[in-house]
Amino acid sequence: MPELQRLRPDHAPALLAFEQENRAFFAASVPDRGDDYFTHFAAHHAERLAEQATGACHFHVLVAEDGEVLGRFNLVDVADGSADLGFRLAEKATGRGLATATVRELFSLSTTAYALTTLRAAAAVTNTASRAVLTRTGFVPTGEEPILSGKRGVGYVRELATGPSGGV
Template identity: 90%
Template sequence: MPELQRLRPEHAPALLAFEQENRAFFAASVPDRGDDYFHRFAAHLAERLAEQATGACHFHVLVTRDGEVLGRFNLVDVAQGEAELGFRLAEKATGRGVATATVRQLFTLCTTTYALTTLRAAATLTNTASRSVLTRTGFVPTGEEPLLGGERGVGYVRELRETSLPASPPAPASS
């Protein structure tokens, strides 16, 4: 089973390979990062890591035992117990429930490590896979229709307070 890890500088080579190998696959459903992203990858990664150090974002990679990156799962614009979730999964890892399981795992980190109570997300209308993952993991449409790279999208929200935290133990029976 791949492991969800907080993004670190040593992930750089595997992360770049992941982005390059899946660029065309991603571009079919999300706005393309553009050539500049790949030409300036080291600088972009350094910016993300600096942003993460401030607590404004929490970036994660899904990594195999061999160190291959299979996905990115990011929490951005963290403020007042809320964050925006974004994710992308390698084409070869799709269709097996990996994204759904990883998003659910991320809920635990959100509540226990990052003190988040609400997640927001958005997906283009054409990105049925991401919209399915969001729905399966309890996100509900907000009615917002954001533009994502010029494409119409659907906004989602997921409250974490009650649904992600363990239930309280039952009260002891009185004798």
């Protein structure tokens, strides 16, 4: 069973392989990272870890039993109990409910480890897979229509229940 892990320095080789192997697949629905990301991957990875150390972001990878990275699940722009959720799953890992299950797992981490009460997300109108994951996990449209790399998007929000009777 894949495991959600907080991003660490030793994830770098598997994470780079994940990004390279899925670059074309991701570019069909989310903005491409660009050549610089791949050329200077080590520096970008170090920047993410430094950013995470400040508490402004919480980066996670979904790791298979063999150490292969199957997905990224990130909480960014953390402030005042809220954060923006972004995720991407390897093409070969889609269609098995992994994204939905991992987003739900992130709800628990968000409340217990990061003291978050609200998550925001956005997906391009054409990104039906991500929009389905968001809907299945209780995100609701906000009415906002962000432009994501030139594409019309849908904004979402998810309140996270906390406390003994709340749960997520």
